[in-house]
Structures are given as C-alpha cells and as structure tokens.
Amino acid sequence: MNKPKGFTxxxxxxxxxxxxxxxxxGHAGTLDPxxxxxxxxxxxxxTKACDILPYNEKSYTAGFRLGIETDTQDTTGNIIKSYDxxxxxxxxxxxxxxxxxxxxxxxxxxxxxxxxxxxxxxxARKGITIDVPKREASVSKLEITEFDEDSQTGILNIKxxxxxxxxxxxxxxxxxxxxxxxxxxxxxxxxxxFTLDDCTDFENxxxxxxxxxxxxxxxxxxxxFSELPRINLDEKQTFLYKNGxxxxxxxxxxxxxxxxxxxxxxxxxxxxxxxxxxxxxxxxFF
Numbered sequence: 001m002n003k004p005k006g007f008t009x010x011x012x013x014x015x016x017x018x019x020x021x022x023x024x025x026g027h028a029g030t031l032d033p034x035x036x037x038x039x040x041x042x043x044x045x046x047t048k049a050c051d052i053l054p055y056n057e058k059s060y061t062a063g064f065r066l067g068i069e070t071d072t073q074d075t076t077g078n079i080i081k082s083y084d085x086x087x088x089x090x091x092x093x094x095x096x097x098x099x100x101x102x103x104x105x106x107x108x109x110x111x112x113x114x115x116x117x118x119x120x121x122x123x124a125r126k127g128i129t130i131d132v133p134k135r136e137a138s139v140s141k142l143e144i145t146e147f148d149e150d151s152q153t154g155i156l157n158i159k160x161x162x163x164x165x166x167x168x169x170x171x172x173x174x175x176x177x178x179x180x181x182x183x184x185x186x187x188x189x190x191x192x193x194f195t196l197d198d199c200t201d202f203e204n205x206x207x208x209x210x211x212x213x214x215x216x217x218x219x220x221x222x223x224x225f226s227e228l229p230r231i232n233l234d235e236k237q238t239f240l241y242k243n244g245x246x247x248x249x250x251x252x253x254x255x256x257x258x259x260x261x262x263x264x265x266x267x268x269x270x271x272x273x274x275x276x277x278x279x280x281x282x283x284x285f286f
Contacts, residue, residue, distance in 0.1 A: 002199035037188030046221040056162040063185035066152040073167040074183040089147040137164040222266035246278040
C-alpha cells in the first residue's frame with residue numbers, strides 16, 4: 001500500500017479490513033501518521049511472513065528544516081528551541097559521514113519503543129521524560145539532494161535498516177551542526193524489496209474488490225523469498241515434511257531455504273541444523 005499522510009499503519013489495516021472484508025491482515029514496518037509511502041500489507045496466511053522477511057532495508061526521502069528543535073523531532077510537535085545560526089549545504093555534507101554505517105541512536109520519546117514495559121509515546125503524552133538507552137542502527141546511504149540556504153530547508157535520501165529513526169538522524173545532524181533540525185516530511189520509497197511502483201491505494205483496492213479482481217493486487221507470498229535457494233521435495237518427503245518430520249539436510253549448506261512440495265506449490269521456509277543433520281521448518285504457509 002502507498003500509505004497516505006495522516007493515517008497510522010493500524011488505520012491502514014483497519015480501513016482495508018472494511019473494504020475487502022478480510023480480518024486476517026498484517027503489515028511490515030510501522031510508519032508514523034505524518035509519513036507516507038510503501039507499507040507492505042500481508043493477507044491471510046501470508047501474515048506469517050511479517051516477522052521473517054529477508055530484506056529489512058528501507059529507503060526514504062525526508063524533508064528537514066534547520067534552526068528549530070521540537071519535542072517530537074518533527075514539525076508535528078511543539079518547538080522547544082530556536083537557533084539563529086545558519087549553515088550551508090557543504091556544512092551539512094561534512095557531517096553526514098558521522099551518521100552513515102553502524103551508528104548509535106537514542107529513540108525519541110514520541111515513539112513506539114518500549115522501556116521497562118512502557119511505550120515511550122504514552123509517557124511523553126503524560127509529560128514524562130525518561131532516560132532512553134541508545135540503540136544500534138544501520139545507515140547504508142545518506143545524501144542531501146536539495147538545500148535552500150535562505151529558508152534552511154532541504155531534502156535527504158536515506159537507506160537504512162530496521163528500527164532506524166529518520167527523524168532522529170535529522171535531529172542529531174542539527175545537534176552536530178549546533179543549529180537544531182526537525183523533519184518536515186517523510187516518504188518511504190522502498191521497503192522489504194517493494195517500491196512505490198509496486199504500491200496501490202484505497203481507491204484502487206475498493207475498485208478491484210467491487211470488480212471481483214482483488215487477487216490481481218495480491219502478490220504470491222513466496223515472491224518475498226525469491227532470493228533464497230529452493231528445495232523441491234518429492235512425494236514422500238512432502239508428506240513427511242507437512243506432518244512435522246524433520247528431514248535430513250545432507251547435501252545442503254547452513255542457510256535458509258524456501259521449500260516446495262512435489263506439486264510445485266510453496267510450503268514454507270526452512271533452516272538447516274548442520275549440528276544435528278536436519279532440515280528444520282521455520283514457517284509453514286500451507
């Protein structure tokens with residue numbers, strides 16, 4: 001789905017349930033209400049894939065404004081500090097390497113991160129601030145594509161791993177430059193191997209549902225695992241595997257596999273346990 005601005009990820013699932021009359025839906029990679037863009041949605045048995053997706057990298061286009069800090073690290077929050085200092089595009093470029101690679105981030109108070117069993121955003125709404133432990137994050141690409149020195153606004157392109165907070169990257173860049181910064185917009189351009197070109201919207205989903213063509217929008221779940229090596233079982237192996245019998249992994253390497261039955265249909269994913277010489281089911285989709 002191309003998530004529209006103003007919707008939470010849960011709002012998207014709730015609206016889709018109302019349109020297509022299917023209760024079993026899930027999504028991968030939560031987006032804040034101000035964000036828009038790629039939100040992978042899983043239907044029926046495919047929801048089992050949400051927690052085992054092989055590609056966790058995501059790409060974003062993020063707008064930012066220098067000269068302010070807010071309590072949410074984006075412009076939906078209240079301004080808590082202003083700066084008169086102005087910087088150049090070269091100044092920004094000079095600090096970007098500090099936020100590339102494996103970095104440490106302090107998640108914002110307005111986030112879904114749990115500390116001691118409490119969601120940070122629930123504490124923040126009560127005016128409670130606590131010490132939040134830093135977390136490791138991965139950023140493989142960070143570049144500035146636009147910057148207007150008069151308005152001190154610009155655009156960043158970011159490619160990062162799971163759990164990375166883009167607004168925190170922007171906030172931390174402002175800290176590094178001693179000028180403050182807040183995110184003004186966020187578009188996720190890719191997620192888990194899907195791009196904006198793969199996305200649809202509510203209007204099209206409604207149309208396809210009414211025309212009994214909904215299946216045309218649904219991608220086979222095994223396509224998510226297309227880069228994993230494939231195991232094809234014969235009839236006996238298929239029967240044993242589907243009934244929970246662990247097969248020998250002789251001849252296989254130590255890695256994840258997709259598993260297909262003798263009828264050519266996708267069964268699920270499996271991992272090899274070389275120590276015990278067995279092929280272990282990771283997740284079944286039959």
